[in-house]
């Protein structure tokens with residue numbers, strides 16, 4: 001025997017209503033569903049705004065529901081604690097709800113959801129509307145939303161002594177179906193009447209409602225056939241890597257909705273990967289448990305937008321990866337093994353391949369889709385024609401991928417477009433195909449075929465070429481077909497196929513085509529710089545990856561070691577002892593520890609290093625680099641007036657450091673203008689015209705924009721423009737003002753820095769600047785004693801108490817052997833090649849010279865010397 005109501009019970013129920021109101025979720029009120037719908041072609045910004053609007057709407061709806069629920073709680077409390085006889089408060093109906101056995105089992109209802117009480121105010125819509133009544137029931141018995149049900153109503157049995165007996169749960173006697181609004185109204189009316197009659201026995205009108213499964217409701221849809229006998233994907237012993245794309249002719253009307261559909265449909269397969277959906281189509285790179293691969297393919301075929309439009313079907317990697325291999329096939333994260341994909345991301349984008357074209361073309365008409373084996377024969381024929389000297393009959397084979405991809409692997413005879421990003425393709429094509437006859441055979445390929453659809457469409461529709469073919473399914477399909485159908489054939493693709501999952505490459509042949517950006521050694525390893533602010537994709541050998549802590553340059557390495565730039569997740573090379581931002585960094589050497597505890601190098605230095613590598617690759621090892629550069633900046637900051645002379649500008653890396661330091665020195669003593677005659681001033685001399693041109697272009701940027709981000713961007717743009725676009729400075733010198741004129745700067749193009757310096761020391765010649773505080777000797781290494789002599793012989797070049805800094809005084813450590821007399825006789829190793837011998841001879845000769853310089857300068861009474869074992873050795877010499 002239970003009382004119909006207890007205050008605590010009601011409070012608990014209403015509290016649960018608050019929760020359930022917010023729990024409407026995605027299948028909830030129409031407001032949310034409609035705001036999620038995206039019409040037309042939304043831009044990313046619009047998508048973000050739409051999502052924000054949805055979040056806001058949801059938040060507001062939640063807020064309103066909470067408020068309503070609170071108000072209702074308050075009212076109910078007041079009602080319950082006031083006397084029920086009061087005529088001023090509305091009457092509350094007590095509805096006992098019980099759910100039939102069939103529904104209980106079908107919906108797996110918990111104890112509390114099988115039966116319970118709902119309290120309804122007399123004034124509410126619930127007493128007149130079936131929908132409102134069902135809505136009220138939903139809010140208490142949430143599981144009911146998943147089924148269609150019908151209601152029947154009756155009343156509790158009240159005995160004469162006042163005992164209330166609720167009718168049995170499956171009772172039908174005295175119950176009537178409640179299927180219309182009238183039924184609802186009648187039920188409550190009768191409850192009122194009954195209450196009026198039994199007021200002395202009841203606290204409030206009471207109703208019993210039975211919930212039964214609607215026998216006429218359609219059965220829930222059966223799962224698709226392919227899922228019915230599908231094995232458990234968790235039991236798969238291997239994962240298959242695959243990719244596909246589709247450009248459905250009518251496009252995808254609602255990409256957001258379609259993305260949601262894909263997520264739902266693919267969930268049972270436990271597939272992982274990255275999928276882009278746009279109005280123009282779908283582009284997917286995925287891995288699927290091999291034991292459900294067939295079912296996955298069927299599923300994709302049954303999706304209308306994919307089925308017939310997946311050009312070449314699904315591109316499947318020839319070899320599945322065992323689950324163990326898959327777990328480590330990606331680029332390691334923080335030195336720990338990682339899989340190529342961790343989750344399934346289905347994302348909506350403006351385009352599935354960002355092309356940068358003003359308007360989209362007809363992607364259905366993009367040239368002939370050439371099957372891989374036909375392609376193989378054609379490439380072989382082209383090779384033979386070239387070998388026979390009849391290349392004019394060979395088709396043009398265009399590699400539509402970016403430089404970092406083509407440089408680790410390509411088809412024989414292919415012409416790379418040398419683009420940094422796909423958007424650059426169109427300009428390059430216009431240039432490359434300017435003189436090609438319109439009917440010339442053009443063959444093109446890319447990784448999986450999708451980029452060729454766009455390039456093929458452009459070349460045929462915009463440029464008018466008539467004989468265009470594309471490698472169907474790209475290199476991935478070629479690799480698979482060749483290994484399936486012609487294993488004995490030698491692949492015409494050489495090297496590694498760069499792929500866009502965590503593996504970053506699959507070797508098709510053993511050829512190593514790429515070269516390390518740091519040391520130029522042969523390698524096919526592609527990775528991304530770990531400096532988050534840089535993150536450039538690069539080809540770097542494992543040794544340099546380890547030495548540079550997964551970064552592309554000294555400056556990036558310095559920033560990562562400083563912990564200021566967190567390593568990007570998922571892209572750390574193996575063997576690199578780095579932890580994420582929140583963890584402490586494990587330093588592998590004292591050098592690294594020292595850099596890790598020095599202030600970070602400003603990002604312009606990374607650009608300066610990079611520009612040098614890109615514009616004058618053969619000399620890129622000559623730049624001072626981060627540790628030495630920081631020391632030079634500090635020394636210039638310590639100088640009296642910030643007056644510095646540099647011999648050997650090269651591309652201006654050290655010049656930039658010296659300018660930075662000179663400006664610090666000038667600011668400390670409050671000097672606002674510097675030039676040849678007085679104040680902070682950096683003068684630098686270089687004899688190589690090309691290096692001088694690059695240095696002038698770079699220092700002009702620093703003079704205009706300082707050492708900040710703006711300068712970094714301008715330096716980056718300079719690199720992208722290429723060496724051809726850097727003007728040649730035939731002038732003898734260029735004058736600049738740095739830091740708003742605080743530091744004067746003059747760059748000299750000289751025939752011989754030593755000759756110019758000796759003239760300065762002798763008081764002859766046109767250039768007669770006031771003496772310097774610091775002279776950095778970094779030009780030819782064979783005449784170091786002459787350079788220092790010019791500084792010491794008079795005070796016209798270097799002030800008394802000033803410093804000379806000489807670079808490379810330890811000469812790769814060879815001075816040690818030189819000092820032991822090992823190179824005295826210059827005996828050559830007869831087994832080494834001529835080139836090696838020449839290199840060794842030069843290195844030994846220079847080591848002897850360096851050793852002689854170090855030995856003589858330290859004995860010179862006019863100076864005090866400190867040799868620092870930094871980088872290649874720096875000698876810091878104070879003029880007494």
Ligand SMILES: C[S@@+](CC[C@H](N)C(=O)[O-])C[C@H]1O[C@@H](n2cnc3c(N)ncnc32)[C@H](O)[C@@H]1O
Pocket residue numbers: 622623624625647648649650651652653654655685686687688691750751752753754778779780
């Ligand atoms: C080691 S690099 C200088 C690197 C530069 N200081 C830096 O840190 O980026 C040496 C440069 O000195 C130049 N050089 C060599 N002999 C020279 C000479 N006699 N006169 C002027 N420049 C010279 C070379 O052309 C080369 O660019």
